[in-house]
Amino acid sequence: MKFRSGFNRKYVLSLLAVLLGLIAGAILMSSTGHNPVEGYRYLFRGGLMNLARVGNTMAIATTLILTGLSVAFAFKTGLFNIGASGQMLMGGLAATAIGLTYSWPRPVLLTAMMLAAMLAGGLWAAIAGFLKARFNVHEVVATIMLNWIAFWTIYYVIPGYFKGPFLETESRRLPAAATLRWPWLSSQFSGSYINIGIFIALAAVIVVAFVLERTTLGYELKAVGYNRHAAEAAGIKVNARMVLSMGIAGALAGLAGGVFYAGYAATMQIGILPSQGFDGIAVALLGASSPWGVWVAGLFFGVLHTGKGFMTAMTRIPPEIADTIIATIIYFAATSVLVERYWDSIDRSLSARRERRSVSKEEGGN
Template identity: 65%
Template sequence: ILMASIGSNPFTGFWFLFRGGLMNIERVGNTLATATTLMLVGLSVAFAFKTGLFNIGASGQMLIGGLCATLVAHKVFLPRPLYLIVLILAALLGGALWGVIPGFLKAKFNVHEVVATIMMNWIAYWSIYYFIPAYLKGPSLETESASIAVTQSLRTPWLTKLFNGSYMNLGFFIAIISVIVIKLILDKTTLGFSLKAVGSNRHCAEYAGIKVNRNVVISMMIAGGLAGLAGLSFYTGYSRNMQIGVMPAQGFDGIAVALLGASSPLGVLFSSLFFGILQSGKGFMNAMTSVPPEIADTIIAVIIYFTATSVLFKRFWDAVLKRQGDKAKKKEESAQAEVKKEGE
């Protein structure tokens, strides 16, 4: 509808949009690399949703996770397998720390997690202004860190060769493993049951003996760790440097990924791939048609709007169906009353 309203053929637009993300092996690699960050952020937001929390601080957690990983990439030199473990742990712990703080404030002082995570976003944002020029400054620009050597990044020669020089990196496998682990935690463990119970009804969970405050902190810690891994995949795999003055938009796009995926790990996996195609293919679509690339961001906004208002639509239709059922019931009772009256 949006494409048609500006005089463009929507079928042609979507054809070039998907073709732009999937037309050759290099573009497929770039689509998967883009989807990797979105997958981890979406998983972070979805995990918090499952436990009744709204983690809007994924951008800040990405920045801190990426900063920790970038510091390790520039300062730590170990054999590749051991180095990758240290790199992943640094990003995981950095993001988890940035998630624990609002979780603790929520559990201890009932500070709303939306307010706390937004504040943490900006603390992370301004912290980057200090750390990049002070410890990681590039050779020519103070506004960005020195580029991470390929051997110190998540990129690896066999993946680069396989996907014909794309941005594809080991972060994709980290994201897939994260999806599997989170699904197992939520579906197969007592911790997952406790977290979902707290999310469904905090008071009933507390009455059942579940430690609500502890689960709130654990939930935000895991969500923060996942967002930290997203920072790892983006800053040491996709871009290989950090810039000051940039709040990563993926932290907010992850909300749409989680909503479209119904906050389930597998749903997040497929919705992130869809969003990866949108992000990778919009430039090609714009080059081949008159459709502006901003249409992809508009699609994301529409998804957020309709997903967020789906509860209202459900309540509306439930009310309509209930009203019709009440009318039918009254007619039936009236008919029975008339039959009984005639019989008398």
């Protein structure tokens, strides 16, 4: 099998990476004395065995898809957004602030909350983009620092302005009208946490795919990502584009915060840097940084995260080992780049052997 175009090849490689991850996880399970077939059976049953669990899987995946999209978008412009967690916090804060302050009609309120989340996350990340463009501060450093600034900002702002009557450590609960929960949708999935967020994530995937493939903006951003020197020589304003790219990536992560804190959760807690921001990196890698790849990878990770608890409950695999197994699967899945390299060398030697054999056959025939 030879891959002529890079497109389907990437997906096959990602699938291979997932397969390797599952095998590695299986080895880990066996080596700790657990039955991998049983473990995986419960893992996937836990994520998919009934409508409620499918709904929960999608609810978990919603956030991961959006953070994955954020990281993938920055990747496309050659930037590494490690700050999706902080951008999520800022987005969540903006959405929560509006949700707790105003009692507009629901469609208006929810739209305002999500836009505010995008704006907050976008501006937050644009700071890192600006520092990179103006002072050549590496965005990895800047976004990590901004993560902690966001963390402590939440720490101050939530107890200061949005706390409940008794608890200092979390915000008041958002009124039902200010959350993305939709009773009809929940009831379709037997009362799961699925919410409108999944549609927002779907829309984001479509929009990002469109922007990257069909617009001059996407063309410019990718050009900057692939080769900033050539992009600059071609008249593209590289620095401005980097700031914008970071801003858009941040807006996506901010949106992830919005759907997480007003969809999956209804309160914001202080002292927590949401791990979904970092999981987004793995989602982006597994999804080969393509929007639809991220969609599939996010759902897959959703299954893992949702099924893990059921696996631990049904087997004697302790939660720590389960976490390690999930991390192993994610780690392997995210290394499709390495898989690609090995695939190439295997492919090469295989085809060489095949050729040799056919040649020797011909010669034998003569």
